[in-house]
Amino acid sequence: MRPVKASKDSSNCHQWLKTNLDIIPESGWSVDPFGHGGTIPYFLKASGASGTVIQRIHYAWKQWFAKKQYGDFIWLQPWDQIGKADMLTHNQPFDIYNIKHSCGPHPHVCLNFDFRKIRGEYTEYSVRAVEITPNNVKQMAELLLEQYSRTGSLFMHNVVLMPLGDDFRYDHAIEWDQQYTNYKILMDYINSRKDEYNAEVVFGTPKDYFHEIRKRVEDFPTLKGDFFVYSDIFSEGRPAYWSGYFTTRPYMKILDRELEANLRSAEILYTIALNVAKQSGKDFMLYETYFEKLVKARRNLGLFQHHDAITGTSKSFVMKDYALKLFESISDTTSLQSFAIQSLAGSPSKPNSVYVLAESDRDSYEKLPKKIPIGINGQETKKIVLFNPLAQPRHEVISLKVTSYKIRVLDTQKNPIPYQIAPVMNATSITHDVYVLLFVVELKPLAIATYHLQQIDKVPMEAISTVYCSRCGKDNVFPIKPMQVGDVQLENQRMKLLFDGQTGFLKRVTKKATGKIMQCAIQFAAYPSAQFHSGAYLFMPDPNLRDIDKDVLEAYTPHQKIYIVSGSLSSRLTVEYGKLLTHHVAIYHRDDGLGEAIYLRNIVDFETPPKNRETEMFMRLQTDILNGDPPEFYTDLNGHQMIKRTKIDRIGIEGNYFPITTMAYIEDTNHRLTLLVNHCQGAASYQPGWLEVMLDRRTLYDDSRGMGEGLLDNRRTIIKHWLLLEDIIGEKDKYSKPSLFANHLSNALNYPVNIFVVDGTEGDIAMAPEVRLLSQSFPCDLHLLNLRTNHDQKLPHFPVNSALMVLHRQGYSCSVGVDIALKHCPLTEKIGQGTSFYKLANLNVTKTSLTGTKTKQRLKDGLQEVTLQPMEVETYFKEIVDTSQASEICQNKSTTQSNNQNTLQTSNLSNKDLVRARRTGTVTIMFAPQKQVTCPKNIQNAQAKWITM
16 A cells, blocks of 8 residues: 555545544554555554554564563654654554454463354354353453463563454344453453452453553563564464465556556546636536545545455455446546546536547456547647646656557647657557557646647658567568567667567666666566465465476467567567567657666466466566675565565575565665566565566465465456666665655656547637646655545535645655756755645645644645655645635525625525535535525625534
8 A cells, every 4th residue: 555545545534433423543453464564653643543553463573572572562664763653553462363362372262252152153162152150250250361361471561452353243233242241241250359360351442552551661662664574374383474465466456556546636636626616606516426436436445455455365256346346436537537627728618518538448347458549630630638647747758549650749839749650560560550659748747738649741750660570571651670680789868778689588788878787687487386375365386396486488489579669769679478478678768867767568468277377477687786695675665665675595485575566676885776666566586686576476276364266367467667777876875765766757657647638629629738737846755645625524425625635755865866867846845935736826724634634733824834854744634715606606596684794595495505505615504494594795705614514
């Protein structure tokens, strides 16, 4: 879960609790995720929590905590020097959270204290547990106290926390009575004999527990880091590493990331478009309809963050249900973006037409998105609308499919710009029904820009790509040249790439500025799965084989097909190994940041079972970087911070695989290699100079961890990476961080430019050349995580005139990649003077907790007063002053004069009118036998006031 999803998911939950139960969570409860990352406690602290409970960590950690009595500790953030982000954490000392394994160290005893008895159920606890009576209460109380005492001996104080529940519990009303009544008898018996037992047992919450231990302990032990990789031993008495789910079902993980990006773009566009519509007096009722879909998309994305959803560890029919929800919300948020863009930049003469359409589509959740070919007839001009969802400018390569190669590209001012026409092809043929059009755009922060495609009679030769292909025939459009024998080279202004002429895979990279040659060989292979020990959750190669991995491409060698498409903007090498793997490597002919990185795109298709059974496929980079022996590498934690990983040889490759959500890198004193990813994957550095990522997994058998089936529903998946080679200058940072450019490129990968096509010709529909939703760039390291409209407190499907803005000051290294400059955004501490969102200058800004449920500080100077330290994530409540809709309501209904106010009798108003009036924030609605709306005499000077119904 990355910061944007963590903030969205937490905000949804916390605000629901605040709205419906008037409760703000004060403790974390995370007892079932398979391992625990170090960023989540920071998010909890930023949300207002003061303590958190964890459970599933490596059994050796459990033993160590017990031996040291360190089960309660302060979880530190390595980047936090003042203790601002410290979190008191309680580790449940036993394996799992059910009653059998949590009342104490002896499960056979604990079974006696699970009092659920449901007619028709026959379980190990229902046959053991008996009702507590005066005859057995003494015996049972002492038996329970013995378990509690043994548990208490594992801590440095005399308080124990005992959970009382399990999965799928309290689903019958009678169980509440059974558990409560029997435990109450035991508690009353023990508490009435304090002199004898010296104990007190009460019902409580984690908050109560943390309150009690703080009274008893002044200095808790401290810990930095995380709890990956999780391993249990309760199945066979030997370690089983839960590192498979880092990669399981990559198609679903990518679908999740696609919804995240589309929802974020929709949130930003919606927030601004809604309030612009209100200010301009437009009918914004349509926005309310879209808001319902926005709320649903938030919930669907949040639902998929469940630890058996995003992990891919639910049964196939459950994953299908998740996929349908994600697919629906992707469609809805894309439509919302189209509507908002049309509202902000479109023609006012066609308010009821839908003419801004997404340039790609997908038939179902099972199919990959397809670019819709754009046709241009005669002298017409086709408009392409681009939205940059980042708060910094960006240079981006835009790729479209067009039906003719005889076109040119015009920028927002209708000036011709460079472009490239490339073929749609495979290794033996080129199609002429459709072509690939590439061009580079420079987009302002949060800007909507309109580019133009025009048909022309003659295409400049520099716009046509050259194809290097040994099996392709002559072509009338593209020059065809044969592949040369031997190794192949691609180059741009910054580097040269050398490829193996036989395999088609990268061998080494030369940096032109320094002449430095770096070995960087790409290899694809697979780990054969250990049957019944490697599955959706677990990862374990087959221990009975001599070699730990296998050549997964052997069946397709030497029949692989290699070809190159090279042009003025980019050069791309493609190698095909049957249906299993299509590997693309592209570089861009640019003298800016785009020319500094290598773009990798892998299409993996395991086809239908039994093909590729017991196969766990990975991509490995073999370099000459001296990252230690045993090797060290760095992985991100939720896209927020980096953590060092060191190989431990005795626990095998399965214990040395770690999760990554945005990037991983290896480095020595002079160089760093960073691999950026577009979804969650497992990664490892098992030998010096190596960095590998798992691509996909197929295991025929279940791993006995709860899913009950193997992994057989693999889908054709497109996996995207950026490969970045950077120099290190000067001393290393005390705390390792990505370079500024790596953060920038990662943001661009995960939040791509949203592309739309105007369905109409130049004369039919006018579009604004450019609409800047942000007046100037945020600082280079200040990432706008989200700008989301708040919902009505009583009517959660209705928007109000306020929003939550979530910001992340991304930490970066000052010694890595310093030669790659970001020229178009400021490196300042604060947001620039005068920075404002489009037509939303009158903002009341208040700093809140991360989830927006607690107010911290009102900012008198608005955005200019926003200050974040590196690594921090903060939320700001933005109240938007708006008078137009209150004016409309008070003017459109008959009114009478009373006490210098316009008094509007609402007995004849519909509920929709009343709700609409309330949302404007400038009227007071009183619900009584006589409904009444009061409007200020001078409606133009009214201030927004939110009155709760």
